[in-house]
Amino acid sequence: MTKTEKKIDKLICSALTIVCERAKLQDSGFSWLTHQVDFAKVSSSLVIRFMFDSPAALNRALVDRHKLIKLTAQVLNQHDIKLAQPNKQCRFEVEQNGCR
Template sequence: MRKTDKKYDKAIREALTEVCELTMENIAGFEWLTHEVNYQRFPQSLIVRLMFKDQQTLASFKRSDDYQAVLNDIQTRLTAAGVTLKNINQHIELDTL
């Protein structure tokens, strides 16, 4: 990993940690989030995976206004960290335990 990649990775982790903590406080059934990235294809390869307790809570989240609010929060914090994504929806995956 190049020095630049390490800086981006640290900034991404810090931004997503903030989102994760807020989401855990406000969204029932949300467990954690994680990310994957291939820095040779960055930022297009960035995937943020949100994990939920079960299929019911995931489906409820997708139908709620909170869904877009969380995506907007992720995009805003990543942009502030220097990571610009054209369409945040292409970088989000939802899953269950």
């Protein structure tokens, strides 16, 4: 990883830590999040996966997913990271076997 990529990854991680902590306060059943990115095209390749502890928790989150997507895009934007298509780049899933 280059110095520039490390800097971008640090910004992404910092922003997503904020999102994660806020999501834990708001959404019952939210467990954690993770991300993947191609540093050559951050805006279009960054994918954030929000993990929930049960299908019921996931279904509750999906009803108001626009709030979590909006929060994610705003916090990333404050860290100079823009999502090209937030609705497609934020994904909601159920934890498999309690694994992280």
